[in-house]
Amino acid sequence: MTHFAPVEPDTATGESADLLTQVKKSLGAVPNMTKGMANSPTLLKSFLALSGAVGSGTLPAAVRERLAISTAQLNGCEYCLSAHTMIGANVAKIDGEELDGARRGESSDAHIAAVLQLSNTIAENAGDVDEADIETALEAGVTEEEIGEVVANLALNVMTNYFNVLARTENEFPVVSL
Structure with missing residues (x-):
């Protein structure tokens, strides 16, 4: 059983809604991890920023x-x-x-x-x-x-x-x- 209720994109509000929209736009789906992270917009923003940064690096x-x-x-x-x-x-x-x-x-x-x-x-x-x-x-x-x-x-x-x-x-x- 999960410790964090998933934040569903269609019922999310505020910053969490914006971030989940960004996730769906970039991945085509919203994984359960990001739904859980949406309980803390700071965590989800951190994940998205760091993920974007490493994705633009030299390591394939x-x-x-x-x-x-x-x-x-x-x-x-x-x-x-x-x-x-x-x-x-x-x-x-x-x-x-x-x-x-x-x-x-x-x-x-x-x-x-x-x-x-x-x-x-x-x-x-x-x-x-x-x-x-x-x-x-x-x-x-x-x-x-x-x-x-x-x-x-x-x-x-x-x-x-x-x-x-x-x-x-x-x-x-x-x-x-x-």
């Missing part, structure tokens, strides 16, 4: 989806794991083996593997990573710009993971179990 969508999957697995967020596995497969066109590998912070592509490993190391150590971890990523071709974007993606993914776990958001996606 297929890498961002893998990062979201990896972080959801780390944080125990079945909602995000399910959503990003579906998006990864159907929108970013990531094959099943790569989607499964992302759950473990792995990829057959050395550059993507380095990005995922660094992201997991940052998340697992609250940002306090060894110099060797940074050097390993740089040697694999990860740029400083990409490292910054890894942190931005972590911020976005941790925000959505924590919200969905806390809210017990009802999962409308094909369930991918933790």
